[in-house]
Amino acid sequence: MKTNFPITAVYFCLAICIAALNCSCLRPQAEFFPEIAGWASEPTRKYIAENLYEHIDGAAELFIKNNFQKAYSKTYSRGDIHVTADIYIHNTAGDAVTVFSSAKTERSVIDNAIGEEAIVSQYQIIFRQGNCYVDVQTGAMNPEAGAMVRALSEKISMNIDFIANNSACVSAEE
Secondary structure, three states: OOOOHHHHHHHHHHHHHHHHHHHHOOOOHHHHOOOOOOOEEOOOEEEOOOOHHHHOOOOHHHHHHOOEEEEEEEEEEEOOEEEEEEEEEEOOHHHHHHHHHHHOOOOOOEEOOOOOEEEEOOOEEEEEEOOEEEEEEEOOOOHHHHHHHHHHHHHHHHHHOOOOOOHHHOOOOO
16 A cells, blocks of 8 residues: 655644643633632633723733733732732734833843743832733732732643734634
């Protein structure tokens, strides 16, 4: 029996590519937000350019000017502690870099262990990863809240599962 090696190789490569797309690029956006044991969470809120002002009134213009596509927000609670995570999806990684750079100051503590670059304080972590700008913060000033901000940031960064230089993998499409 004669086999056609080039066609077999093409089908094999095609199967690998389809598997890679199914694993990382076609995930629903709700999977950005992990379940955290012991923490309740509200339903995910979604924002587009037309209603972004309702969520971040003073900064919406900066995001929209930098090709903002869609945002997702979720609040986690345990007792009196509330931690909110916002994920802003932009058209390109460059757009997310521009918005992220506007958050930096001379006193910013930069940490490259979360996302591609993060600004870290005890009760807030802002990071960028691919075409996403992420802000995780709490108003509760206690160690448990700070630990949750860090843990949630790390889990969201893992969930973004961004493939370098391919902004289509984190899409604003549902």
